[in-house]
Amino acid sequence: MQEIAMTILDIIQNSLRAQAMQIQLWIKDSIKDNMIHIEICDNGCGMSLETLQQVTNPFFTTRTTRSIGLGIPLFKESVEATGGSFQIDSRLQKGTKIIGEYVKNHIDTPPMGNLVDTMITCIQFDAKVNYCFHYQNDDWAFDMNTEDVKALLDDVPINQPEIILWLKDYIKEGMHQ
Amino acid sequence: MKSLDELKKIREQAKERMAVRGQEGQEYRVVVGMATCGIAAGARPVLNTFVQEVAKEHLPVTVMQTGCIGMCALEPIVEVFDKDNQKTTYVLIDEKKAKDIVLRHLMHGEVIDEYTVGHYSK
Numbered sequence A: 001m002q003e004i005a006m007t008i009l010d011i012i013q014n015s016l017r018a019q020a021m022q023i024q025l026w027i028k029d030s031i032k033d034n035m036i037h038i039e040i041c042d043n044g045c046g047m048s049l050e051t052l053q054q055v056t057n058p059f060f061t062t063r064t065t066r067s068i069g070l071g072i073p074l075f076k077e078s079v080e081a082t083g084g085s086f087q088i089d090s091r092l093q094k095g096t097k098i099i100g101e102y103v104k105n106h107i108d109t110p111p112m113g114n115l116v117d118t119m120i121t122c123i124q125f126d127a128k129v130n131y132c133f134h135y136q137n138d139d140w141a142f143d144m145n146t147e148d149v150k151a152l153l154d155d156v157p158i159n160q161p162e163i164i165l166w167l168k169d170y171i172k173e174g175m176h177q
Numbered sequence B: 001m002k003s004l005d006e007l008k009k010i011r012e013q014a015k016e017r018m019a020v021r022g023q024e025g026q027e028y029r030v031v032v033g034m035a036t037c038g039i040a041a042g043a044r045p046v047l048n049t050f051v052q053e054v055a056k057e058h059l060p061v062t063v064m065q066t067g068c069i070g071m072c073a074l075e076p077i078v079e080v081f082d083k084d085n086q087k088t089t090y091v092l093i094d095e096k097k098a099k100d101i102v103l104r105h106l107m108h109g110e111v112i113d114e115y116t117v118g119h120y121s122k
């Protein structure tokens, strides 16, 4: 993956396919601490211990259209190639938590890329899912909870194209772009 | 700084458009493949191009995400379903081609042959 933001989107696609209704994305991007910390937490169907042990192996997938799953192994390899650390924790019926921490100044650390597009793509997927986004760097932070947005929307689904377009500008401003 | 309160205005506009879309019915369903291979090949900007153009042009079109479509080498893949559920599969799509599909297929009902999977597998 060319961007960390694309990897995040891919990991969240797993959560969505696991029927998660609540997804948390927590990012700390710090020059001071020389790290990029990514944490994705969902309340989806979770994985059994057996699945969990196989999931970082690229020859494992539960989908039927292709015999290998790439998302999680790619994330793990990409983080570890920078000397960083990767962690995955999951419980059946409870959910899954994935943490990847890149060493920021390592030559193999991908650029952060377009987090704004990743967030609105997540929101676009299904109006019923809720997100908690948190981003911080050494100078500022951005927080958004889709439940706060929905409270203002009456019956209009949050993923109506007009709403998505407005949210994109809103998040862009929040992300200092 | 934009405040969330501004959303109330947009909400009313969205309601009107939804009502229009409801009356006229959905003309098309656009489905973008968002498996790992799709995302790596550039599916995110393709999806967002469709969302943006549908909003701008007020099109009676639903944009959806799906997982694997089964042809990694041809990602990003976009499927367009018409009212009768007839499917057109477009492959190797980028932002520019997505805009062409909006203009020619979604707005004028023309299938763009040279972007279809049939064209590539010939």
Ligand SMILES: Nc1ncnc2c1ncn2[C@@H]1O[C@H](COP(=O)(O)OP(=O)(O)OP(=O)(O)O)[C@@H](O)[C@H]1O
Pocket (backbone or CB within 6 Å): A014, A015, A018, A042, A044, A045, A046, A047, A055, A060, A061, A062, A063, A068, A069, A070, A071, A072, A073, A095, A096, B035, B036, B037, B068
């Ligand atoms: N958040 C999650 N909750 C429950 N199960 C998960 C979650 N993430 C991954 N899995 C399980 O692990 C498997 C492997 O995930 P991975 O992302 O590596 O590959 P994939 O999603 O199957 O395919 P790809 O990502 O290449 O499109 C999935 O098929 C799914 O069964």
Ligand code: FES
Pocket (backbone or CB within 6 Å): A065, A066, B033, B035, B036, B037, B038, B067, B068, B069, B070, B071, B072, B073, B075
């Ligand atoms: S995983 Fe690539 S098209 Fe299915």
Ligand SMILES: [Mg+2]
Pocket (backbone or CB within 6 Å): A010, A011, A013, A014, A069, A070, A071, A072, B036
């Ligand atoms: Mg995956």
